[in-house]
Structures are given as C-alpha cells and as structure tokens.
Amino acid sequence: MNKDFEMVIGLEVHAELKTATKIFCGCSTKFGAEPNTQCCPVCTGMPGSLPVLNLQVVDYAVKAGLATNCTIASFSKEDRKNYFYPDLPKAYQISQFDLPLCSHGWLDVETEAGSKRIGITRIHIEEDAGKLVHVEGHGTLIDCNRCGVPLIEIVSEPDIRSAEEAKAYLQKLRAILLYTGVSDCRMNEGSLRCDVNLSVRKKGSDKLGTRTEMKNLNSFAYVVKAIEYEFNRQVAVIEAGDAVVQETRRFDPATGKTSSMRSKEDADDYRYFPDPDLPPICISEEKRQELASQIPTLPDERKALYQEKYGLSALAAEFLVMRKEIADYFEAAATLTKYPLIAANLVNSEIARLTPEEGTVPVAPAHLARLADLSGEGKLNSSMCKEVLSILFKEDQDPDALIAKGGFEQVSDEDLLRSMAKEVVASSEKILADYRSGNKKAFQALVGQMMKRTKGKGNPALIQKLLKEEIGE
Numbered sequence: 001m002n003k004d005f006e007m008v009i010g011l012e013v014h015a016e017l018k019t020a021t022k023i024f025c026g027c028s029t030k031f032g033a034e035p036n037t038q039c040c041p042v043c044t045g046m047p048g049s050l051p052v053l054n055l056q057v058v059d060y061a062v063k064a065g066l067a068t069n070c071t072i073a074s075f076s077k078e079d080r081k082n083y084f085y086p087d088l089p090k091a092y093q094i095s096q097f098d099l100p101l102c103s104h105g106w107l108d109v110e111t112e113a114g115s116k117r118i119g120i121t122r123i124h125i126e127e128d129a130g131k132l133v134h135v136e137g138h139g140t141l142i143d144c145n146r147c148g149v150p151l152i153e154i155v156s157e158p159d160i161r162s163a164e165e166a167k168a169y170l171q172k173l174r175a176i177l178l179y180t181g182v183s184d185c186r187m188n189e190g191s192l193r194c195d196v197n198l199s200v201r202k203k204g205s206d207k208l209g210t211r212t213e214m215k216n217l218n219s220f221a222y223v224v225k226a227i228e229y230e231f232n233r234q235v236a237v238i239e240a241g242d243a244v245v246q247e248t249r250r251f252d253p254a255t256g257k258t259s260s261m262r263s264k265e266d267a268d269d270y271r272y273f274p275d276p277d278l279p280p281i282c283i284s285e286e287k288r289q290e291l292a293s294q295i296p297t298l299p300d301e302r303k304a305l306y307q308e309k310y311g312l313s314a315l316a317a318e319f320l321v322m323r324k325e326i327a328d329y330f331e332a333a334a335t336l337t338k339y340p341l342i343a344a345n346l347v348n349s350e351i352a353r354l355t356p357e358e359g360t361v362p363v364a365p366a367h368l369a370r371l372a373d374l375s376g377e378g379k380l381n382s383s384m385c386k387e388v389l390s391i392l393f394k395e396d397q398d399p400d401a402l403i404a405k406g407g408f409e410q411v412s413d414e415d416l417l418r419s420m421a422k423e424v425v426a427s428s429e430k431i432l433a434d435y436r437s438g439n440k441k442a443f444q445a446l447v448g449q450m451m452k453r454t455k456g457k458g459n460p461a462l463i464q465k466l467l468k469e470e471i472g473e
C-alpha cells in the first residue's frame, strides 16, 4: 500500500426485498425456480400491460431508510431509466431519479482504527432485470424470473478510506437489513450485491481523482480484494505519469485482478422521465410513524447496551451484534451466568465460528452459561472450553456430566504443578537467559511447556504464578 496516496470509496449496494411477489405484478419472487416460470406480460414488458406498485416494497424501503437515519420523502415518484440490454425486455427499468424515497442518512462502523460515521446519500426502489445464461455451444439464453424482483439501491457518500472500512460498512448494512427483515441478504443468491466506486488522490488533497466502478461484487472478500488491487493499479498509473480512465471494470476472483469492461461517457444519458403509468408515492407522517414503530432494537442500540452492562469493548460488542441470532443467543446466556464477559468471548470466538450462516446455535444457552461459570471459577481453561463446545455442537448435553465423563477437569493441583514448573525451569536454560535479557515473550514458551505436560488442562493463572515463583520473580 502506497503511503503517499489515499483511496476515496463510495459504495452502491443493491438488496432484493423479501416480498412474496414482484414489484409491479403478482409473480412469485422465489429463488431457484425453473427458468421463465415466474413471469407474466407485466414483468416481461408486453405492450399494453400496466404496472401496479406492490405497497410492501414501499414499506420495506422506508424501514431500511429509518433504520439508517434517513429522511423519508413525503412525496416521491418513479421514473423510467431507458437503456437497451438483452436482460431487460422492456428496454427501460423503473427506478427513481431525482426524488428518492430516502436520503441524507448515515451509519456508524467500527474498525481497529476506531469508530467512524459513513454517510448514506439515498435509498431508492427499483426493479431488477432478468438474467442472461451463457451456454457453451448454444449461445445465450434469457431467464425472466428475476425481471421485476424488487430492489433497494443504497448509495453511500464517498466517505470510505480503506478496504477494512468498506467491509465494516457492508457488514453493518447487512446486519441492519436482516434485523429489520426487509431482505434475506443472501449474497450467494445475488440478493445482496455491491458496486465499488474508487478513486485515489495524494494525501492531504481535497480534490477527487478520476474514479472507476467495479460492478456486482457478491462477496465481502471480493470487495476487499478488488479495492486493494484497484488502489495499487491507479497509484501505479498516476506514478507512471498517465491518467486514470473513467470506466467500468470487471473483477476476476480467480486472478484477484480488475480489467476494463467499458469506458464510461462523462454522463450516462438514460433519458429519465416520470413513469406515466404510476402515480406518485405519498407517505403521510402517520404512515412514517407506524413503520418506525415496527423497527426492532437495532445493532447499535444493542452494542451500546453490551458495552455498558457487560463491559465489552466497542469492537467485541460490534462483532457480537452483527448476527441477530447470535446476539439473541448471547443475551439468553448472559442472564444465566455470573461471567457474561467470558460468555461473550466464547460466543464471539467458538460459537460464531461453528454456527452456520442463517443457522441457529445448537447448544442450550444454559449450557454455555455453565461453561462460562466453570471458566470464571478457574475450573476450565480456554482450550478446554473450546473442546467441550465442539462436542456440544455435535450433541448438546449437560456440560457437567460431559466434563466428569471426559476428564476435562482442569489441573489445579498446586504440588503437582509446582514440581512440573521446577522441571521446566531447570531444563530451559536458553529460554530463561533470553527472558532475563529482556525478551518477555520468552515466558510464553515456558507456559507452553507446562501446558504440554498437563495435556492442555493446566490452570493457566496458577501455572503463570508458579513459574514466576520458580524463576524467582
């Protein structure tokens, strides 16, 4: 990463809304059906057909706006965005141009560097296009099932300055959409996709550079890789004395590189105009309040609560609230243990890792609470907790019975541990010399040897105390 330059990133996220039917007709939105079995004259743009707006789409979009601190427009409208592409039978997409439903929002993200607020320019509703399927030797086929599936497009301000911030923003946005229930955010099914706009400039400059756009990235890992590659590429272009070309670029996950797809004219000319078949959308103050009252406790509210009530760090609390299922689970366990902070650590490490995306935690909250208590009382160390949890994930059972049966009891016999510590210290001349010459990390090597001798069951606090005594500290 070149330290003289900084990146300026804005993200455009498309999220499919979780309605049962499409935005302007009664066709199903269910994913994975046989091609062209979920379409009708309206969503395939047959002459004479008329769209009727699905009001659930408006409700969901307004909820997404309220949950991201947006201003909700009392008056907005839908516009035709005219362009030709084979996946768009109507040759125009119904979207929103100058009067989006939601605008001027923001959300806060947490990274290693601290907390940061990212602005949200607008959220508007629109319809999805169909899907082109390229079949080797048979040309290209079209599947219209996706035509007219409702989307919200969430456009951020160019406030993002690193790949890490971009990822944190996407994760937070996804969490908010899942909490509010407006989208299932399944990236592997394309219901959440991201376009990255990126430019670079000399640090300290307030002038924006020429940007490129990378479209339809469907994994957070790809977003990070695409940003890192594109930053370095643009810096290299500028340092070679050339100019960055404004264009759309394709990211290839196989190579981790971006390549030019098409150059962009200065302004796209979509010839937007208000759709004459659709009346304006008017949202009364009453309606806005009704929708606001349906918004559940959001990630940030929970995060603040966990920091205050359980003393979690901002980063740990942020991680915990990202998945609603996991946060619900933690709350259930936290009320049952004397050591909620240990429970939080176990949830953030092992439980978050072992629980499949969209899955539920198979371990009873009371069982996790019991493990946290045993750990807090010094009867189980962290590696034993990990091992017990991996067994409970396969078959949930009473942890006390499992521990008695499986010999998980922590070794806290002071005499036994002291004699081991004597042996370890006596046989580790080199490590000791290293430690005494100032390398404090060398101490961990001694702890490691003790853990090896106790087969990972030694009480870590007692081991550290005894080792220090034997060294003479």
Ligand SMILES: [Zn+2]
Pocket (backbone or CB within 6 Å): 022, 025, 026, 027, 038, 039, 040, 041, 042, 043, 044, 148
């Ligand atoms: Zn239809």
